[in-house]
Amino acid sequence: MTESQRSESQRSPMFVSNRPQSSPESLADVLERVLDKGIVIVGDIQVRLLDIELLTIKVRLMVASVDKAREMGINWWEGDPFVSNIESEEKNEEELDLRRRLEALESRVGEQNEIVEGETTRERR
Amino acid sequence: MSDADQTTVVHAYGLVPGGGRFSLPERGIADATVRTIAFHHLEVVVSDLPAESFSEAAWAEHGEDTQWLTPVAAAHHDVLQHLVERGDILPLQLPGIYPSDEALIDALESSRADLERAWQTLAGRVEWSLQIFPTAELPAPEKPAPRSGREYLERRRSQQDARETERGRRETAVTEAHEALAREAAADVVRAPLDKAVTGREEPMLLNSAYLVEREQEQRFLALAERLHNQLVATSGMRIEATGPWPPYSFVGAEGAGERHEDEPGMVP
Known part of the structure; x- marks a missing residue:
């Protein structure tokens, strides 16, 4: 995609369908697919993509596993004015999961109490 | 090829149908030439890369360094992109480095059933x-x-x-x-x-x-x-x-x- 096409597509929301290229625009998409690890952000980089051109990318990229990103506490779509839905769904699921586990624990504790009570009654007899 | 074994490693890009039905790109990672090795009814697309820069040790050292990795990943992708525009391809991810053709074929052979299954899924898509x-x-x-x-x-x-x-x-x-x-x-x-x-x-x-x-x-x-x-x-x-x-x-x-x-x-x- 040329510069003029790009700026045009940003002005009016036309349907864009691009050929994948290892150009700066789709570099992140390429890395994400080609590497067996996720990609995460940090630090400016300069990339020599073709021998002829040296492209400075204002992209901050670091390669790391998704797990490592999570360890580092990177949750990039949180607190965004546009809001990514996916995250809120996850939170709900997490909450549901926690609630389910709590209920399971409570019922188990309840059962144990019953057993203890049963034993006490028996002892009393 | 014993001499070459010590100075180069084999980088695998992906698998294509056998019989050389479509053209390979001229250059791959680090400007290396691209060739194929037969693997049953398929061919593995590979380049011989200098061991000095692309051995397993080099990957361990640079594998998370974007400056080193980006041109490698881009060149790997460019080869596969060239191929997907001409026919079926089973792309392999990085790092895909093997000490020799034989080691690469052994590795593919050991997961042949899975590769065949993947090929069936990907063919024509x-x-x-x-x-x-x-x-x-x-x-x-x-x-x-x-x-x-x-x-x-x-x-x-x-x-x-x-x-x-x-x-x-x-x-x-x-x-x-x-x-x-x-x-x-x-x-x-x-x-x-x-x-x-x-x-x-x-x-x-x-x-x-x-x-x-x-x-x-x-x-x-x-x-x-x-x-x-x-x-x-x-x-x-x-x-x-x-x-x-x-x-x-x-x-x-x-x-x-x-x-x-x-x-x-x-x-x-």
Whole structure:
């Protein structure tokens, strides 16, 4: 995609369908697919993509596993004015999961109490 | 080839149908020539790279260094992109370094059943990537100052309700668009949206997904994507961008690409 096409597509929301290229625009998409690890952000980089051109990318990229990103506490779509839905769904699921586990624990504790009570009654007899 | 074994390593790009039916790109990673090795009814596309720079030790050292990795990944992709535009390809992920042709063939042989299965899935199909971005922000807080704390709280609450409603509407629209496209695809993958720093855009990515599409269905798939795009622009303040055809990277799981890749692509994180 040329510069003029790009700026045009940003002005009016036309349907864009691009050929994948290892150009700066789709570099992140390429890395994400080609590497067996996720990609995460940090630090400016300069990339020599073709021998002829040296492209400075204002992209901050670091390669790391998704797990490592999570360890580092990177949750990039949180607190965004546009809001990514996916995250809120996850939170709900997490909450549901926690609630389910709590209920399971409570019922188990309840059962144990019953057993203890049963034993006490028996002892009393 | 014993001399060469000590100075070069074999880098595998991917597998193509045997019989040399289409042209290989002239140059691959580090400007190396590209050749093939027969593997049953398939061929492995490889380059011989200087061991000094691309041995396993070099990968261990530089594997997370973007400056080193980016041109390597880009060149790997360029070879596969050249191939996918000419025929079927089973792309392999990085790092794909082997000490010799024999070691590479042994490795492929040990996961042959999985490779065959992956080949059956991928043959005649390509990957299309789809990303959804908003074209407008969610409703912003109103300007006039509240007259009381109570009014402030009430207003805040109603604003939050409005945001939640809009968020819900967008969530539904994104999910529906994805589901409609997934129905037209042989397989689909939803990835974590890429960060704004990576995309270089002001607006966040709302959906980052990939679809495995029959080559014969490509036009139909894209027509649907465009219809959904127009619908989203008109009703939900969002737009779709599609990229493809990609080598079907996202659909070569652990089984397809060798033992290294344990994780099946899927919902992350």
